Amino acid sequence: MTRRRNGFSYRFTDAIVREPADSVVNGLRSNDGPPPDAGVFRTEHAAYIAALERAGVEVRTLPALEDFPDSVFIEDAALCLPEGAIVLQPGAPSRTGEAPAVEPALRETFPAVRVLGPHGSVDGGDILVTETSVLVGLSSRTDAAGFAALAEVLGSWGHEAETVRLPANVFHFKSDCSLLDGGTILASRRLANADCFKSFRVLQTADGEEPAANAVRINDTVLLADGYPRTAELIVNAGFTIACVPAGQAAILDGGLSCLSLRYSRGS
Numbered sequence: 003m004t005r006r007r008n009g010f011s012y013r014f015t016d017a018i019v020r021e022p023a024d025s026v027v028n029g030l031r032s033n034d035g036p037p038p039d040a041g042v043f044r045t046e047h048a049a050y051i052a053a054l055e056r057a058g059v060e061v062r063t064l065p066a067l068e069d070f071p072d073s074v075f076i077e078d079a080a081l082c083l084p085e086g087a088i089v090l091q092p093g094a095p096s097r098t099g100e101a102p103a104v105e106p107a108l109r110e111t112f113p114a115v116r117v118l119g120p121h122g123s124v125d126g127g128d129i130l131v132t133e134t135s136v137l138v139g140l141s142s143r144t145d146a147a148g149f150a151a152l153a154e155v156l157g158s159w160g161h162e163a164e165t166v167r168l169p170a171n172v173f174h175f176k177s178d179c180s181l182l183d184g185g186t187i188l189a190s191r192r193l194a195n196a197d198c199f200k201s202f203r204v205l206q207t208a209d210g211e212e213p214a215a216n217a218v219r220i221n222d223t224v225l226l227a228d229g230y231p232r233t234a235e236l237i238v239n240a241g242f243t244i245a246c247v248p249a250g251q252a253a254i255l256d257g258g259l260s261c262l263s264l265r266y267s268r269g270s
Contacts, residue, residue: 010084010267011131011181012219017059018107018264022047022074023066029255030072030094032173036254043251047074050225050262053247057220059265064107070100075252075261077126078143079104081152082266085159086114088152093123093143104264111266116155122147127174127261133184135162137198139175166198176260180217182224182242188233190215205240208232216258218265225259 125143153163179189190212214230228246
């Protein structure tokens, strides 16, 4: 079993983000209504980068990819672990070029980079790394073949992988949950009682504030999308420090805070 430092799943030194493209207005989404505003998205993205930096990480920003409207959601393209990086296989056909596009930056950063094969699909938004295992939600974007390929790589690096069957109304696994520390999960009502969380303390988002479940713990700070005051109070009362970040434009495209960065630690 690979030796890892305590807190490896939420203590980071660095992050990689990608600038929103003008084409983000054509990003995939399940909801009707006006598309995101590219200018406002860039303003919110800058605020997100600033929040990452205040939380103690150095941020590398990759250039926008106009051919890939959803490429700002860089987490779907790769998984970063102490042992190296895994180039994933996003499930939406329009996003298949995003993973090869991020691979050069990963090879500049990590001593080991593995690439999943073309069979099956895995979105990073379906992967929740905990201190003891890697939980992978099977969704419309992540299938059993993709999980098998991912589990093989994870096993070679000493990580146990476990599948999670998601309810039909959950888009990505991490749309409805996040890790707050080694023993605490934030989850919406849809996932609060999931079997995979039985060994955790689960904080359930306030009713009507389900999107707040996609928070991200960075060192000693929990980044939370703004506009969810009751869930914010819940997290603070549980002993965590939070920073609220605007994420309204990402939400239009079914995205959240975790989707916008690849987080890792040098020398972990």
